[in-house]
Amino acid sequence: MNLLWSSTFTDALGKLTPQEQKQVKLTATDLLFDPKGNGIQLHRVEKTQGLWTARVSQDLRIVLHKDGDHTLLVYVGHHDEAYRWAERRKLVQHERTGAMQIVELVERVEERLVYAEKVVEAEQAKPLPVRKPFAALTDDQLLDVGVPRDWLEPVREAPEASVDGLFDSLPDEAAEALLDFLTGGRLEDHIALKAAPGADPYTHPDAQRRFRVLDNVEELQAALDQPFEKWAVFLHPAQRSLAERDWSGPARVTGSAGTGKTIVALHRAVHIAKDEADARILLTTFSKPLALSLGRKFEILTEAEPRLREKVQVRTLDQAAYELHAKHFGQPSIAKPSQIRSAIADAIKAGLGEGLTPEFLFEEWEEVVDAWNVTEAGAYAVVPRIGRRTRLGPQQRDAAWSVFKFVRERLVQRGVMTWSQVFARVQELQEAGEAIGYTHVVVDEAQDLSVAQVKFLGAISKGRADALFLAGDIGQRIFHLPFSWTRLGLDIRGRSHALKVNYRTSHQIRSMADKLLPATIADMDGIEEGRRGTVSIFDGPEPEVVLVDAFNQERDIVALFIRECLDAKMLQSEIGVLVRGEGQLGRAREAIKAAGLDVRDEAGVAIATMHDAKGLEFRAVVVMACDEDVVPDAQRLATIGDVADLEAAFETERHLLYVACTRARDRLLVTGLEPGSEFLDDLTSQA
Numbered sequence: 001m002n003l004l005w006s007s008t009f010t011d012a013l014g015k016l017t018p019q020e021q022k023q024v025k026l027t028a029t030d031l032l033f034d035p036k037g038n039g040i041q042l043h044r045v046e047k048t049q050g051l052w053t054a055r056v057s058q059d060l061r062i063v064l065h066k067d068g069d070h071t072l073l074v075y076v077g078h079h080d081e082a083y084r085w086a087e088r089r090k091l092v093q094h095e096r097t098g099a100m101q102i103v104e105l106v107e108r109v110e111e112r113l114v115y116a117e118k119v120v121e122a123e124q125a126k127p128l129p130v131r132k133p134f135a136a137l138t139d140d141q142l143l144d145v146g147v148p149r150d151w152l153e154p155v156r157e158a159p160e161a162s163v164d165g166l167f168d169s170l171p172d173e174a175a176e177a178l179l180d181f182l183t184g185g186r187l188e189d190h191i192a193l194k195a196a197p198g199a200d201p202y203t204h205p206d207a208q209r210r211f212r213v214l215d216n217v218e219e220l221q222a223a224l225d226q227p228f229e230k231w232a233v234f235l236h237p238a239q240r241s242l243a244e245r246d247w248s249g250p251a252r253v254t255g256s257a258g259t260g261k262t263i264v265a266l267h268r269a270v271h272i273a274k275d276e277a278d279a280r281i282l283l284t285t286f287s288k289p290l291a292l293s294l295g296r297k298f299e300i301l302t303e304a305e306p307r308l309r310e311k312v313q314v315r316t317l318d319q320a321a322y323e324l325h326a327k328h329f330g331q332p333s334i335a336k337p338s339q340i341r342s343a344i345a346d347a348i349k350a351g352l353g354e355g356l357t358p359e360f361l362f363e364e365w366e367e368v369v370d371a372w373n374v375t376e377a378g379a380y381a382v383v384p385r386i387g388r389r390t391r392l393g394p395q396q397r398d399a400a401w402s403v404f405k406f407v408r409e410r411l412v413q414r415g416v417m418t419w420s421q422v423f424a425r426v427q428e429l430q431e432a433g434e435a436i437g438y439t440h441v442v443v444d445e446a447q448d449l450s451v452a453q454v455k456f457l458g459a460i461s462k463g464r465a466d467a468l469f470l471a472g473d474i475g476q477r478i479f480h481l482p483f484s485w486t487r488l489g490l491d492i493r494g495r496s497h498a499l500k501v502n503y504r505t506s507h508q509i510r511s512m513a514d515k516l517l518p519a520t521i522a523d524m525d526g527i528e529e530g531r532r533g534t535v536s537i538f539d540g541p542e543p544e545v546v547l548v549d550a551f552n553q554e555r556d557i558v559a560l561f562i563r564e565c566l567d568a569k570m571l572q573s574e575i576g577v578l579v580r581g582e583g584q585l586g587r588a589r590e591a592i593k594a595a596g597l598d599v600r601d602e603a604g605v606a607i608a609t610m611h612d613a614k615g616l617e618f619r620a621v622v623v624m625a626c627d628e629d630v631v632p633d634a635q636r637l638a639t640i641g642d643v644a645d646l647e648a649a650f651e652t653e654r655h656l657l658y659v660a661c662t663r664a665r666d667r668l669l670v671t672g673l674e675p676g677s678e679f680l681d682d683l684t685s686q687a
């Protein structure tokens, strides 16, 4: 006997009070021990075959589906409402795909009446004919993407204005396919897998996104104990397949912001931990706040199986390299950027680096000399100056090298080393076959890896086919100039796959943010990432872009927006105000104060720079201070020493605005002073 639960049960449970949730937990646990429900009062739901209710308390009922070997928890709610829910649904195996679906009954009569009324009204007013976007689709086309047979006609008859309601009623796989079709995609890209005859309808990939088999009582209790996170259980088939595949080499999951790449990385780590007895996994990312957040999610995911935690370490990649260095060579003392700058300044004072600016030399050090760990003049003459397009003649190279030699000597004198040097030494360990303590590395936010980090990971990927799994979005690269991974020994060609369902951001906000980036972005290895064809799973209000003439006008508009969000029952902590840099944080604070709130309140409205916002999400976001000289950051662009690098830096500024806008779930407001950031023209374009 199998006990399963569905995502609809999870949603309904989340709406009950903690006290009610406890009562449900007791009854659900009883059902696990007694799936036949002998000791529990069960009642058949008269109008629907296979559905029953189980009594939790005088008022609460769990709705169950019982069929052969399976008992499925589908819903929970107060008596009348639970029955109403059950009477309007049935569970059926889809005739074409073989996936089990919860199908809403089509209320044909009622619909026809409403529709007829609309037609009459429409005739009276003589408006344009009603557009039905799916009218021409055949039964086969619709069945192939998982539309239930009962819904073929209602789908074809649905007027464009009512498609949102239609999508709410359809199984997710069908809704996603039709939504993509509506926005220019192809239904052929969504043809569902067909299960083998006689296969368990609950194990179909589309069924697994809504149903979960409970293996043991710990799993049920863990799921019921805490505010239940859907991502921990109900993966999209594409997410599950990437997390659980047997990869033949290093692999990468891509996808635009909010498509669940982090979720896949987490599930990948858990999958390896479950699958491989001797696995030692490093689950990592680039910043401490992101590593903390990854760690918290990992705890949630392993709630039912805490023993898996012994196999996984969550920390930043720098921290992991630091620890390895400390263990094998002693604790490194890391050089600060200010030390490098002052060494360059001293070298110039000493007459070195003739004709080259300190800024150019610093960037050359960061992007080329240190990044590639170039230690000799000969190597500098041949190093691929990727990302640097200003050519250096032999004399300039010599002049530059004299500075870098000086800097290297200075670092040795001071007993400090750069991160690149730390990674290079740890990489040598790995290449020499020393056990570095990790069998697998799972990296989130991989678009922002440095050259030295990619080289190190490249060495790890040689160890075993499935040693390395990366998650990242090239469109969100905000820290480094682009470079080729393949040239550094990390080859993911043929193993990079994009996710297309956005779980975080409303359709309206995502569509607007997408306009900031081209439809396709290629990385330096020529791997193309198509960004179109992504669908959001929910709708929301249109985002707004407002430009004003004065700071106080902007402040008042933002304050009003925050008040509106609070009136709409959002918590303060669910609202974020994001700005380009430290210099604009004051504007954010003023707006929050003007909304009558305390800026020091830890649980208050969050304020962050766009860089720090990476990895965060809020129900409402204000991207503030998008002025002409702030986004892109005019000061930063002015200090770029290599003129040819300007273009690449300009792109990272665009990425930053994309990252900021895509932190929003339901509401987005973008503000600035007239004439505003040039990127806002793209954001508001009609294309």
Ligand SMILES: Nc1ncnc2c1ncn2[C@@H]1O[C@H](COP(=O)(O)OP(=O)(O)OP(=O)(O)O)[C@@H](O)[C@H]1O
Binding pocket: 230, 231, 234, 235, 236, 239, 255, 256, 257, 258, 259, 260, 261, 262, 263, 264, 473, 476, 502, 503, 504, 615, 617, 662
């Ligand atoms: N299968 C799922 N079911 C429910 N929610 C999901 C699922 N996958 C992802 N989410 C939710 O969608 C949101 C975005 O997920 P996640 O942070 O993994 O996306 P991402 O692609 O890594 O985003 P970014 O590129 O902005 O870092 C999160 O709130 C996450 O919990």
